[in-house]
Amino acid sequence: MFLKSITIKGFKSFADRVKVDFEPAITGIIGPNGSGKSNISDAIRWVLGEQSAKTLRGGKMEDVIFAGSGKRRALGLAEVTLTLDNRDGALPIDYKEVTVGRRVTRSGESDYLINNNSCRLKEIKELFMDTGIGKDAYSIIGQGKVEAILSENSVDRRELFEEAAGISKHKSRKEEAKKKLDSTEQKLQRIKDIIHEIQRQVEPLEKESKKAREYQEYRSELKELEVNLLANMYLELEEKLDQDITSKQRLSYQLTEAKSAVSEYDLRIDKEKERLEELTVDSDQQKDNIFEAKSSVERIENKLNLAKQQQNNILEQKNRLENEISRLEDRITLNKEEISKKDDKEIELVEKIKEKSLLLDEKNRGLDNLSKQLEEKFKVKKSFQDNQLNQITKINRQQHQLETASRDIKRYQEDIAALEELKESLNIEVDKALEKMENKKSRLEEIKDRINDYHSKHNREKSNNNQLQSHLSSLRDEYEEIKDSLNTKRSRLKVLEGMEENYEGYYRGVKNLFKYIEESAQIEGVCGVIAELINTPQEYETAIEVSLGSTLQNVVVEDDQVAKEAIEYLKTSKGGRATFLPLNLISSRSLNQQELSALNVEGAIGVAKDLISYDSKYRNVIENLLGRVVIARDIDAAVKISRVADKRVKVVTLGGDVVNPGGAMTGGSRNQNNNLLGRSREIGVLSSEVKKLATQLKEREELGLKVKESLVESEDRLVKLEDRIHQLELEEANYLKDYQQTNKEVERLRSELADKDSNIKRINQEILRVESESKELSQALSRLNNDDSSIKEKVIELEAEIKKLEEKKDLYTNESTELKVTIAALKQERGSLSEELASKERAIAYAKDEINSKKEEINRLGDKDRQLIFRKQELEKEKEEMSKEVVRLKNLLDEFRIEISEIKDKIKSYQQESKDIRARYERLQKEYNKVEIDVAQLQVKLENIQSKLQEEYELSIEQASADIKKIADHKKVEREINSLKRSMKRLEPVNLGAIEEYETLSKRFNFLQEQHQDLVESKESLEEVIKEIEDEMKEKFLETFNQVKAEFEKIFTDLFEGGQAQLALEDEDNLLETGIEINAQPPGKKLQKLSLMSGGEKALTATALIFSLLKVNPSPFYVLDELDAPLDDANVDRFANYLNQLSKIAQFIVITHRKGTMAAANALYGVTMQESGVSQLLSLKVDEVGEYEK
Template identity: 35%
Template structure:
């Protein structure tokens, strides 16, 4: 059978699409992952009642987006998740995947397969996926729209959907017709447009309300804004005049203080000159000491260099001896390789001969395969001829079999009708005799029902009392749960606050770490050098002077102050490293930096033996820091002569006692310089660079403490949550018991009402039995006449069957001969294919051998070349060794010359150091006179500075008045100052402006901005109203166009479905007539649809007047008629033929087979006739209570196996 599963999708083309497989996990009775694979055949799913077979159709409906728990046969959506059994726990989620073949791109997705997945968790969270990509439910609905699939489609038909077709309300039938007519997407667009129109109307009402409200504010605000603007003009003029008058006064005060300031600067200049000379002396003295120290260091360096050169000379002697040994080994290796190259010449020829022999055999095999191909072509032509003959015979045989089946169907229908008539007659005879017995039994049943009704009322009273008691218990559980919930919330809040504190701390750590990493606080040059050192561009850079030491928090400010600008000095290995860094800064315009070479700087430490007992003495700065010993010289030079004192008073006392001979720094950063000068006040610009490291250390300790606290808080939180969950479980368990008792009470109440109805029906039944007996005799007579007519029809059918069966036997015999010849040709073709396969195998083996031999030959050739290359390398290496020996001998000569030169330099440096020491002694005496003169000048400076401060105080009063009145600084006042020609006129205008401002009262300055805001808003809303009204008109036009298109499309499709229903009804019922009618042709998009049918031998009726079996059969016929007009990719039918008798089941199955060439059929059934028509059977069992399992059987394959065994 040629499979033609095509449907007409929303793009207007026909596409092929079918269901490949279904995967279920955790859904209803399927806790384990279960996969069902579907082919392009009829698949039947069977199993006993309660085994869970209908859960498969529920799974397909659910994965396509169904939201109604009632449709899914549940109370709430959580019911779709496997709830557990006595042996299995419940699972946390349900997941179903639907895999569809999309090779023909039926869905507008670039995949050959489309997997639709839905997952639902017990928490209520729901997820949808298309090919494992998370999507919305809306996206899923749009994908399925107008395909017949989806939650609103008709691809899944169960008893509920059949009931909808049979519904007494004709309007309830519209949904399936609209989907079949293909107007679902139009209705979706129309409803979406109507929702937009509704929102547009709401927006329009809201905008008009706002416009009316703003219109009342615009005019009053306009008047207030004009008054406010006048006030601002007066205020600005007054401000300009007053500021100008005050600024003139300031100039006069500045003139009065200028002379005092000039005298002060003159004396100060003299003082600074002498102070500079004194500072220069101390700097020179320090420089002289440092120069002497440098001479000492230089002498030590020369001595170390001489020792190093002597060691290098010894190393060169040893290296030369090693090189001579390597030269001898090189010569021996060259001789060995030369011998091996001669041995490899003979092997290459033998391998080439083997390759040629195998290539010749490959050519022979190619020729033999061509002969086989020619012979296979002849066999194929013969097979085609036989196939054509067999096709003609099969076609004729098929026509005969079809005729036979039609006659058999007619005979079966007639016999079924005859059997039904006989059965009906017997039933009527039996019924006539039993009417009297039923009347007597009705009275007895009435009395029994009265007793049961009384017992039910007593049970209901007892259950209500039990329910009241349990509700009191639940009330206690509720109070406990609330208490524990509150405790859990408090613990959660505590945990959240602690988390925020930890995050804040970590943010601070991260900030400080980033500042350290980025060298924030350092100069541009320092940053550039350190960053390039980290990148490896600059070598032997150790770090900054501040970055390589540590100290206690107590001394951080003092050490930073003592270092001063040296905090940004960079420590390097040698002068050459510092030189390289300086050149780099010059090339890149990076600024200037100071470099401290470890190899050069050797600092000195102050002798503190006389300071240890002094009050306020904290220690020598070099002793209060921690650093690597290799930097000792550098830090001694920076901090070795700096004393740390606790406060400024003690520092002054220590300085005086020691004649200001060294530098003192206090813990808060005040400085007494050598010579007596003082520096103090606020912290220096470099403060904080050293303290960052200390703060990071403190923060790390705090972080550890908070993390330990967090562990304890988390334990408390988890305990509280666990107790809350336990209380919730108690409450939930009790709630379940209450629901069970409430269900029991509801059931008892329902039963009580049911008994009352039964009592009323029992009395009515007696009257009905009498009426029924009167009509039985007439019906028996009519039955006998119809029986004779049916018997005559059966005889005619059987005569025609005999003739057709003779023709079938003749064609069947001819097909047997054709099959034998076809089998002979098939066997011959199989032999040719086997021989061809053997040739292919031999050819592949030969080709592999040729490839391997060629590779071996290539390897041998490559190995010989490698040895030649290695021989050449040995020669080059030998020459290099000889060169190194010569270079070492030359270097030994140079080292001897350098040692002699260094000894001469040492003698010169010793002489220079003696001269520096004599010069320092001469300068010490000259400085005593300069210190006395400096003290006199400092006293004169203090007198002149006081005079200058008096003038500045008066200036400050005017400046304060500027700020207090207008909040303007002196600098800003200069920019608004006006030229005043007459000071008297200016003061008169100031008084006049103050009167005008007083007359205006208290204007609303905010009215200016408020008027601009309200007026802008008013204009904006007016424009927006016009835009919304325009959009409303466009939406109304769209809705009219969609409605018109829907009417045209539905009218055309409905007519086609009507015709299809008439034809399908005839096929199902073997006669009669049927029709579909619109209740209101003028409102075809909303009116009900009436179904009218006339089964054979009966009068025309609406579907609601038919028997139960007839209703179901009519609904199935209508469903098949719709599928003929608009087939869906696949159909799942869930026991829709349950109400049919065996004859109609066979008709249903036969029509299902006919429809299977258009639509993939999946049927859930327990009817034997339906099962027999299936190609594949899936069995659903429940060996473990509450757990469904699936087994499969391919009936076609099973039938082939049975034939072979027979």
């Protein structure tokens, strides 16, 4: 591992960002005094966690931030980053390169970073622990470190040895263990104090607990006697009640008969009145029907008039369409005539092309003939010259050559002229072809634009189609999901409704009673069970259900008479038992003022009756059952509420736990299978959700149909667009084919032009050659002209003839070229004519399509006309029927009026008979009321017994009667009860909570004793760990001291070039705290203490010790801040040489101004202040140092 670089920004005098790259061996940092070079050492110390502003040569930590200069404002942030090479894994982190950073702001915010991740100072210390690197380690050595070595306090030197021994981590572990030990001892003391306090509380609480248990035993026995007595009294009163109910039933029967008779007459009267009302309504309805029928006749007549108007409109539309068809047929005829004319023109052009082609062939044949004649003339001339050459071989040969050259030149010149004319003709053809290509290119681009436009429309429509398909798929998924949810909820609702209809979960008596009422409707005035008559928020369901208990199934009835009828039915049918709550007998119950104050306790929610909703009709019943029940958040709150209310109210928690009047508590797990309150609520919720889901399902179905319709329309549009694109692509292909053919023709013509240019160039070169040869031959022939004049004349004559033939040949060539141009023009004209013919054909096809469309429209209008004729016939028939209906309704109205008169007479007769029966009914009612009062009084007594059982013991009469013991002497039992109450009174006051408090305190006492034992064992374990750490520290320290001692003796001798030195422990028996003495004997002096040496000797001795520590436990890098300052030049050279040796095992960053040390550096950086107050960094070469220092 080595230090790769440091980056500084805003730290002390380094206002600008500065990066120093360090060499693996020695890097020197130099600069004038006050330039800020030591600030680099401070930056390294600071980033490694230095917290002392004084150590960093400042007053407070804010001083490390650049404070500004004459030209620069102060900065708000200081930041330093070290980059270390960790490829050897020296640092315990899985990175090959590690960066450590620190930032501080003027507001005091400070950040530490490892690899740009925020961390704590502790993590940085642990990262470098025992590596020799750190703010206090000997890896950063300045004058302060030298002073520590040279200090008279020998203990100061010990820290360097501890760091070299690598026991910093052990010291840290020891400190942590000591802190834990101190904490453990404090905890032990606190637990001892708590145990003592609890012991003081347990004894009196144990007595109170025993007293409370005795009180509970009395109360239990009292409960058993009172419950049994109340149950016996209840059964006796119930038997007397049955006798009174029998008498009441007899009177009730007689009353029922009288009431029945009255009811029968009332029914007759009501029936006749209903009939009278019905007839009156029917009569009024008939009047409305007559009016409606007449209105219908008028509406039918209006529809007939509308149908006639629509027929007239159809006739007009058919006439208009037939006129348009006629116009289109005329247009087709006109286009066909024009096509016929164009066809004639095309035939004429074909004939002309054929005629010109024949002339061209004739001219080509003439050209061939002239070429042959010329060839014959040349042969004659050659033959003549051969004869001359036979006489004078040399002259004839020269003459022949001259004539040949002259002929070639002329022929070449003629060829050039012919080629030039042909080029002109070809250029004209190229221009025409290019113009044609341009027109086709323009049309192609137009077609491509249209194709691209249609493709864009197609893509948009395709995207729309895909979206519609995706939407449809999504709707289908939603439909199936909603459908599944709906089916699930319907099934659950059906199950719950089935349970409700079958009264599942209700007692047998309740279930049989309601089934009987549903089947026969013989008992009137049954309002329902309590569970059905209240609405409970879900959060309070458990609390309300526990509060009501079995009374949830109590049956609320209008009065006690209904209750008696229901009880009689259950007895006679042996259908079980049920408890009834007559509205005319039940009185409300509520909390008194003192008990209401319990609602102010934290955790109190409210009185149970106020947390539910119900019809005001049942207020007394609900307040009777729940008026003295308080709902609490939890069991702790419930206990507090019970105490405040003097244990006279029932408190129920949201979880279903109960604190009963008197203080008894009931709790634990509950069976949730028979949740009558929740079932009703769930049925309501499910009914609402089923309706909502059904609506959503219908909406998704309707939306799906709309999306399907849109999808079909989109697919139709896609097909049309694809057809149009296909037509345009065919048209594009045809134009492209024509364009490519024309382009090939242009290329061919251009190639031919290039050939002609090449031929002209070649012929001109040949003319130059031949002219040169001719000149030489002419000079030779001029000498022989006098002797050869006759031959010359003959040659001239032949040349004249040849010339005439060549001129004639040129004429034929020109005529042939003109014919070719004419033929090309005729062919072009024919092409244009063909395109016009195609356009006319397309116009005819379009017109035919329009005619077909119009004919289809006419057929559709015909169908509509026939439908209207049929509709008119139906309307005429309907009008006739409605007229008949008006007559029928008027007759029926007369019949209603007669029947109404008859019914009014019947009603008067029934009313008189009913009056007589009512007088008899009133006499029976008075007798019945007397018996009913007796029954009510018995029922109140029974209800009081039930209430007492419920309030004091939370028992229903059924539960109290389950283990009943027959009592012969009520007075005796009452005496026993009074005796028990006196015994309980003697024990009062009783703290019933003492039982629980004693058990809780006992458990806590036992727990604390266990905790005390654990802490004692933990303390012993920590003391053992501290001893082991100290033993290991002693061993490592002594081992390192001996190694450093040996190295120091050797290095001292090397640096002083003689002499000797020793290290000694001040107290060998106290290795953890002992100081270290240095005794040295420089060459030529006596052995003496360090304090007696000169300044230079001290500095060199301190250097020897530092180098000794380095060799024993080398740090990856060292920062030496002007360590060589006190040394003379000779010692500086020895210092530099030794530094070079050590650079093989460690990296050195040396801050110096000594040349000997600079010369040892592998790289040099100069620190300067070109701008006042701002340090800058320069990279230097060794030979630049002298100039730089100046």
